[in-house]
Amino acid sequence: MTTQEAFKRRVRARMSKTGERYTAARRALIAHSQARPEPSAWVADPDTTDEAIRANTGHGWDEWVALIDAGPGRDAGHTAIATWVREQQGVDGWWAQGVTVGYERITGLRLPGQMKDGTFTISRTRAVKIDHDALRAMLLDDGERATLIAGLETTLRSRPTAKSLRFAVHDGEAGLGQILVSLDATGAKVRVTVAHSKLTSPADGELWKAHWADWLAALEAATAE
DSSP states (O other): OOOOHHOOOOOHHHHHHHOOHHHHHHHHHHHHHHHOGGGGGOOOOSSHHHHHHHHHSSSHHHHHHHHHHHTTOTTOOOHHHHHHHHHHHHHOHHHHHHHHHHHHHHHHHTTTOOOTTSEEEEEEEEEESSSSHHHHHHHHHHHHHHHHTTTSSEEOOSSTTTTEEEEEEEETTEEEEEEEEEEEEETEEEEEEEEEEEEESSSHHHHHHHHHHHHHHHHHHHHHH
8 A cells, every 4th residue: 555545544534533524634634743843843954945945846844844744754765755745746856856855854864965875975165276177187197186185095986088077085995985076167267076975974074074175275275376
């Protein structure tokens, strides 16, 4: 039995007990399933604003929490919830994923920066006055990269022709996740973004945020000399 069918049975049971019409019974169950949470009670804020999610999906965040709690529920898992939002609520795929991730953050099922596999991803960006092609060439050269990203061992994991370059990061035999380096030319500067994924905890994420912020600052200082 699908979660939607189970919910319909609950609605009909309430109708039989109270004499309410289907719409009234359904509305009462949704309202009863979870009192509307105040933002201060949220475990974490979603990335998308309430206004944006309402404009693109027809419901605000508090409404989505109540709807999903009354539908598939918190134990259904990411894929089942996203499928329910798409198929039962008529939300397209991209926004269905956004609703699901936001719901998971609000309810504490997913922490900020946490991916579906339970690992964490952080990123840092800085505009640096440097030649785009020269920096890319340094990243692709093993020796130059070892100097550029000192103190860490990195191995290229993407194609050399890829727009963004992915590297495995390790220290001896210890894996330290992966970084994706993106370079976007913006006038006289290059916007350098480092996204570090496959981290094991929020604490690791905070440490690497500081590390890459310092690294980008040092890169900018070196190119300004």
